[in-house]
Amino acid sequence: MKEYDVASLDTFGAKTQLRVGDASYEIFKISKVEGHERLPYSLKILLENLLRTEDGANITADHIRQLGGWDATADPSVEIQFTPARVLMQDFTGVPCVVDLATMREAVRDLGGDATKVNPLAPAELVIDHSVIADLFGREDAFERNVELEYERNKERYQFLRWGQTAFNEFKVVPPGTGIVHQVNIEYLARTIMERGGQAYPDTVVGTDSHTTMVNGLGVLGWGVGGIEAEAAMLGQPVSMLIPRVVGFKLHGEMPAGTTATDLVLTITEMLRKHGVVGKFVEFYGPGVSAVPLANRATIGNMSPEYGSTVAIFPIDAETVRYLELTGRDPQQVALVEAYAKEQGLWHDPAAEPDYSERLELDLGTIEPSLAGPKRPQDRVPLGSAKTLFRSALTDYVAADATGHTPGVPQQEKPLGTAGPADEASAESFPASDAPANGVNDPADAPRDLVTAAVGAGGRASNPVRVTGADGVEYELDHGAVVIAAITSCTNTSNPQVMIGAALLARNAVDKGLARKPWVKTTLAPGSKVVMDYYDRAGLTPYLDKLGFNLVGYGCTTCIGNSGPLPEEVSAAVNEGDLAVVSVLSGNRNFEGRINPDVKMNYLASPPLVVAYALAGTMDIDLANEPIGEDSAGDPVYLRDIWPNSAEIQDVIAQAIGATGFSAAYADVFAGDERWQSLPTPTGDTFAWEGESTYVRKPPYFEGMQQEPTPVQDIAGARVLAKLGDSVTTDHISPAGSIKADSPAGKYLAEHGVPRHEFNSYGSRRGNHEVMIRGTFANIRLRNQLRLPGAGSAAGAALPEGGFTVNHLTGEQTTIYDASTAYQEAGVPLVILAGKEYGSGSSRDWAAKGTMLLGVKAVIAESYERIHRSNLIGMGVLPLQFPVDTTAESLGLTGTETFSISGVTALNDGETPRTVKVSTDTGVEFDAVVRIDTPGEADYYRHGGILQYVLRRMIAS
Structure with missing residues (x-):
């Protein structure tokens, strides 16, 4: 325990001892709190947490009683302070x-x-x-x-x-x-x-x-x-x-x-x-x-x-x-x-x-058996309906022609379950006039033995693209082709049942003479080395290798967009034909544009189904009834012929997986391999910052900091950096994705000698505040409601979508970063005006850090997402709220005003004012609600942020 840690007040007398074997442990008994027995498991854990960390200020006996007396039917309203282990x-x-x-x-x-x-x-x-x-x-x-x-x-x-x-x-x-x-x-x-x-x-x-x-x-x-x-x-x-x-x-x-x-x-x-x-x-x-x-x-x-x-x-x-x-x-x-x-x-x-x-x-x-897709994880697709639902979804990605027929989507094919090669479909087709407006026939309108047809197996594609692979093999690509089959992500690669199942399916497929289609990029990225250990013990690795599922890395790959490029010839064909091609991955996220820039449709599936779709090479297949391929004798092979049974999976697990495999994999887990150990590494208690680094730079949070906090000041002469509407998320605010060459971040990197192909992503450069500031409020879908001054009118032209604003010092349109630089050089503080639910979303840290580093001193919103509000305080930014039933629009605020905020200095007296006075040079005045909601948050704000608060406590101790 550190000397500035506070031991529990133990108001409830919950502290006792638990003996396990020869050891004794101090514990806090949750049974000492009335109501504990009816609480869900998760709230019992929170109850113990409060008992153990009760300090009388941020965590009080009343908080503990309120949790013990939790009303399951009530909307959340009681705020508590949770201390994670x-x-x-x-x-x-x-x-x-x-x-x-x-x-x-x-x-x-x-x-x-x-x-x-x-x-x-x-x-x-x-x-x-x-x-x-x-x-x-x-x-x-x-x-x-x-x-x-x-x-x-x-x-x-x-x-x-x-x-x-x-x-x-x-x-x-x-x-x-x-x-x-x-x-x-x-x-x-x-x-x-x-x-x-x-x-x-x-x-x-x-x-x-x-x-x-x-x-x-x-x-x-x-x-x-x-x-x-x-x-x-x-x-x-x-x-x-x-x-x-x-x-x-x-x-x-x-x-x-x-x-x-x-x-x-x-x-x-x-x-x-x-x-x-x-x-x-x-x-x-x-x-x-x-x-x-x-x-x-x-x-x-x-x-x-x-x-x-x-x-x-x-x-x-x-x-x-x-x-x-x-x-x-x-x-x-x-x-x-x-x-x-x-x-x-x-x-x-x-x-x-x-x-x-x-x-x-x-x-x-x-x-x-199920998949999910083609663009959201909650859109479950029963495997038996995957072909039909894929065809229905395809119309969202492939434009229909003047007849209502989707190019590349034939209008009839063979009956379901017909054996034989896929191209033996019936030559008959519905007239174009019989096709519905979306270009896909409704199965209910077709003869009973016919199904909706689409690109791929069993149909004539109107615009296939001929491809010659790097190995000289020729093939055609069309809509629905599976171009990525990835066993990836934390979601499934921790699970021996599905991982062994995938390997056994691969073995069975190889034994039947099946192979992956040549246009499929196949990757295996397990979540730990234990997986490859039990694959090797079970003798299954060679079968996965045979199908192209060679180990590509231990890490989060395809699921976060690290799928790597498609082979050049495949990428060229996809773009030439504007094809709606598919990825199938054993991950947890399949949002549009996330997996690969060439791939429009993405399906989540179990690892065995990932292997199956690599063999099929298309989403336009009914794996329950149509052959997945042909064996070495030319006979059809169905998925059911190669699907491993549960008993065999359990037998392999019992034989190949044990504690020794895990113990060996994690015996020296923090040491790393030779590459890691041989990295030239700075030494010393403080880091030797590299002045030319574009990845890791010392941030300015503590520049000029003194041992005692400077008293907080009222805000005067502030201008509006951005006026935003409802539901602006932290994903709108925080830098994410690729770095564009013409963006402020791209220009910064170019000025520092980084070639375009080495820009990498905002995520990889999160340790460089200079890059991240330039990407804050730069999302291409952000809509800043400020307007350029109009000749003879109160409101001129609207700003384009993206990270743009009006520099009120010049009246010109510029980027938010460049405007911020100009304001800070002139000593002008900044505010943000916003609507409801400001700051919802998940990309949180740089949404607050970037806001502060841009010179924003206060945000005035109609309502906040709780965590972003707290994060703003943690970075020394004041969160204010418009009065009830009041908005920027109802007050007549356009964002061109100069703002003053008074009453903030009451915080210096150890009090948190309920409201502060906001006034503008145009005569608008209102009392804004101060959204500093806890004593701890007030301490953070008085110190200029959470890092400064903690640092001063460390020095004082």
Whole structure:
């Protein structure tokens, strides 16, 4: 414990001892709080958290009582301060957190303190998994070459993280080429029950990636947050949250043979999206829980962001303990998990019915093979309907001609289930006049033995593109061609059932003489080295290699757009024919434009189905009834002929997977390979910033900082940088995606000698504030409502979409970044005017950091997303709210005014004013509500931000 940590006041007398074997642990008994027994599992964990961290200020006895007396039917209104046990990061979002820690060390040193005292106060672990790109595939050296390219692109970032690994206590880095953060978390990092400083308490976590929820499958309460919340948690500060509504999801029955975890999670995603669970906790309970293997639970938890819940958690039970044993956890740790869960009422009782805000129910026996797509994870597609629904969706991507017929979509084909080659379809077709307006025949209007036809198997394409592959093989590409088949992402590659299933299907296919189609880019990116270990033990790796599923890397590849380029000839053909081609991936996200710039339609599927579609080469196939290919004798082969049975999958799992495999994979997980260990790494307690680096730069947060905070000031003479409407999200504000050459960020990189092909992405350059400032408020869909001055009129021309504004000092249109620079040089503070739900979305940290660095002192909005409001305070930006039923429009504000905000200085007296006076040079005045909602937030604002607050506390201690 650090001397500035505050021990619990223990108002409820909850502190006691738990003995497990020869060890004794201090615990806080939740049974001391009235109402605990009826709480859902997840809220019991929060209740223990408050008991253990009660300080009388941010966490009070009243907060604990309110949680114990939780009203399941009420809308969330009670704000509590949650203190996570640890922090989990991936490299894109984690680098800025480490940059800030490094900068804090210099600030402490400059103020005469001991720089080495700046360390995470909660265990922080970062897994480098977002930087590998599947450039090379289908060859034995694909993994080695992709890792080499990864190091070449990211050398500066990796050197910085390697320094941090050695410089900071309580900070560990899992090097590149090891695994995906969420799989490494459940297989090794997660504790389920923490043991620290003689205390035992539930493992809770916040992570800088939305799919942190995968660990919910292990009974761990955790979710994704922005970088500012993660930094706060690392530095011992609680995360502000409302006590949520909790949705109870009752499971019963068992899944049918031939179905997979992917089928289950896509069904659950569809159900929960339809029900509406955004901002809620989802908790699984009931007799069916015991029939859901841990890997399947993790798959369900992983998809929580896709159906919108904060968490999707399973309670601790015998299956949890079995998985901890399987993955090689220490026996004392496993014993502690079981003993603690039973002592605290956290052990799952299949007959229990806790209080829930809402309830859903699912019979696992109703699950059927499924996909999801072509553009949203909640759009489930039963496998038996995949062909028909693909054809229907195709009309959204391929324009119909004047007759109503979609080019490349023939109007009739053979009856379903007819054996023989696909091109033996009937030559008859409906007249064009019989086709509906969307260009696709409705099956209900067709003869009973005919189905809607589309491009690919069984149909005549009107605009196929002839392609000669790099190996000289010729083929035709058309709409619906599967050009990417990727076994990828944390969602499924942690799951032995589906991974072994995919490999057995590959073996069966090879034995039948089947091969992937030559236009399919096939990639295998497991979530950890354990996968390749059990593939090798089972003798299955050669079969995957034979089909082109060679290992391309251990990391988050296709799912985040790191699919790498298509082969040149395939890309050229797709663009020449403007083809609507397809990716099939075992991931969790398939949004338009995310997977690959050449691919319009994207489907989520289980790993075995990924292999199946690589063999078929098209989405226009009924895998339940049409042959997937021909064997070496020319006879048709159906998917059912090569689909592995459940018993064989379980036999292979039993033979090939054990604790020794996990123990070996994680024996020295933080050491890294020779590449990592041989990186030239800066030494010293403070980082030696490289002046010419375009990836990692020292941010200006602490420039001029003194040991005592400067009193807060009222704001005078402020101009409006942007006037925004409703539902402006942090994704509109925060830099994301590729960096355009003509953007301020692109110009900055060019000026620093970076060639266009090395620009990389905003995500990869999050450690360089100069790049990120220039990309803030630069989203191409942002609509700034300021208008250019018009000759003789009150309002002139509208600004184009994107990061543009009016520089009120000159009256000219310019970029938001360039205007900000001009204002700051002139000493002019800035404000943002906004509508409802300002700051919703997930790209949080730089939405607040960039706002502050652009010189914005206050935001005045109709309402806020809670976390972005808190993040603004954490960066020293004042969040204000228009009075009830008042908007910028109703007040006549155009954004051309000069603003003054008075009454802010009341904060210097230790009080938070309820309102402050906002006035303009045009005579508009109103009392804005101050949205500093907690004493902790007031402290952050008085100190100029959360980092400054924590740093001063460190120095004072």
